[in-house]
Amino acid sequence: MASMFTRVLSGRNTAVIMAGLGAGTLVSSYIMMTESGVSAGEKKKLYPPSADYPDLRKHNNCLASALTPAVYGQLRDKLTPNNWSLDQCIQTGVDNPGHPFIKTVGMVAGDEESYEVFAEIFNPVIKDRHNGYDPTTMKHPTDLDSSKITSGMFDENYVLSSRVRTGRSIRGLSLPPACTRAERREVERVVVQGLSGLKDDLAGKYYSLTEMTEQEQQQLIDDHFLFDKPVSPLLTCAGMARDWPDARGIWHNNEKTFLIWINEEDHTRVISMEKGGNMKRVFERFCRGLKEVERLIQERGWEFMWNERLGYILTCPSNLGTGLRAGVHVRLPLLSKDSRFNKILDNLRLQKRGTGGVDTAAVGDTFDISNLDRLGKSEVELVQCVIDGVNYLIDCEKKLEKSQDISIPPPVAQSKK
């Protein structure tokens, strides 16, 4: 038995030979090996990748489309420098087969290096999710110069509120699926310390989830700021809700127009928002706030995770690049009933959601309209795209009010660098 093992474990055709033998034989051999003590790493190799390859036949997510047995075999035994594994990246996609209509991503990163070590699976997933963006050949543009924005003031008869959000990760600390309690607490400490340096219209306060008073909690709920422990199995299966609510919290400025979530799905989620249609001002504050926070953490030797292929690194591949969602709550009673509405949105590279956010339905005639894309276009480009697109939608609405005809716009160019 022992000699069979040494031959098999060293061979390149290990997977083929072992798959042929079947798990039953392996197991008996393993039992004989335990007496001499087999370490965790060696134990794993007693099962060939084919024995561990997940059953994805009923799955419809980006992971399942890309994870062939060959790719799994090549990556299964690799670890990032923080000892994060492929199985841990893909657990959420294995546990959540997906929806016939909505294609979820199905995997997460545990640290910055995940995108590198497991590039063979992340790259096709990124390509699938981000319209053909190829990290091996393309570069992602970052542009947070809000002065470039034009026509950023919407007609407030239609636009009720404007909002821009993104995420940022602190380099050197593991991401929410993988982080230890100490790392998570360190993220909280680093970010809260940085935020305490913000001044003037950005000056604010931190509310830790473990320590907030009943009153503070109620106020945050009334302001629609409070986030709760994730219930979506997409998130809980990825391990990001561990140790809740330890080291989680909300920071916001006194004016309630700049808000940061700490240690929810990402290290930080950064949100700029206000009632009304002044998207230009919302974006200006967004960029200024982000740059200021970056400067403050850099003073203490920290920085955000970023590289020129993938832009800002976040937990979910769907948020790479800018991680940016710029959107409005807008009333479109006539246009939303027009059969061309969805096609118009498609061509403008916009998506609609209900006013409760992702996976909610629209209430009345008010929709959440935001950019579809995240990666391959800069922040300025995406926000401009939303501004131009929403202006077009409002124009359509006005035309329909006057019983004039509307037309479907030509498709906005996608990034193909």
Next chain:
Amino acid sequence: MPFGNSHNQLKMKFSSEQEYPDLSKHNNHMAKVLTPALYEKLRSKQTPSGFTLDDVIQTGVDNPGHPFIMTVGCVAGDEETYEVFKELLDPIIQDRHGGYKPTDKHKTDLNPSNLKGGDDLDANYVLSSRVRTGRSICGFCLPPHCSRGERRAVEKLSVEALGALTGDLKGKYYALKNMTEAEQQQLIDDHFLFDKPVSPLLLASGMARDWPDARGIWHNDNKTFLVWVNEEDHLRVISMQKGGNMKEVFNRFCTGLTKIEELFKNKGHAFMWNEHLGYVLTCPSNLGTGLRAGVHVKLPNLSKYRQFEEILKRLRLQKRGTGGVDTAAVGGVFDISNADRLGFSEVELVQMVVDGVKLLIVMEKRLEKGQAVEDLMPAQK
């Protein structure tokens, strides 16, 4: 996350204080025992398969518990967990299992002829009788920690072993991911089908990963002997039937288990067992016998009697609703079963249920006739 992760080494960069969980609002066995000093002592350890202290306690950290119900708050990832982390688990076991000491020995007795009586519980009151336990297979990690390959190997072995059962134990396996609509409906109607766990106590431990891969239900053609594969434990074994013949249920239970154990041994696999902890299962609450013997019994009068809880306590019995753990009783029908698992043998526990339920029925009948029952109050067992 509970994988063979050497991620534990990364944590050693941080001090024990920085990693110690916030248990200030917690009420479970783990939180009572895990002091900062103990955390510091154990955090660098891991079992040979890579299960760490944080893996053991994650479910207890994520689930602070209930003011009234004391949950365990930790799980084992493999057989060695109970050894490597004994300084944490021994006091928890002691607290949970009525003072069972680290030096105590557990007696296993699966000889059904040692049970006295039990074949004549009054069927006007006892609607059904059931005995369940669990078994783990040596050499494989437990549900919180196993890889897909291991879980599938457990399934394959189990299906082969169960496939060799004969006579009234002969039956069929239904894999969760392959069953037809018709099979699924039948299993639901028979009350056999188990579903993906929804309890956060179970989910937080990682045992629902990869659902429904390698999970399934085996039962005999008579529908009186049932095995769950890869739910909360490698195997859960259940013997049940309508009516009050607990002796017959226990006979079949012991015969079936003994046969299954033999079939596994023929394939070179033993069940996890040692003389201190008895049968080793995922949750420390199920150590020893892992046995819950119970009946569904009508006690509409006795259940309203002011001393009902006290009687059960003295008889070492517990009540549940007829939906199982965490459900309420419906129409005066209660699930009455043994409260203990460890420190008593299988025969002793079933004897307690048989004798106890007999007494409960006598008391119920008295109360029906408006007669007193104080003279029947049992002594503390």
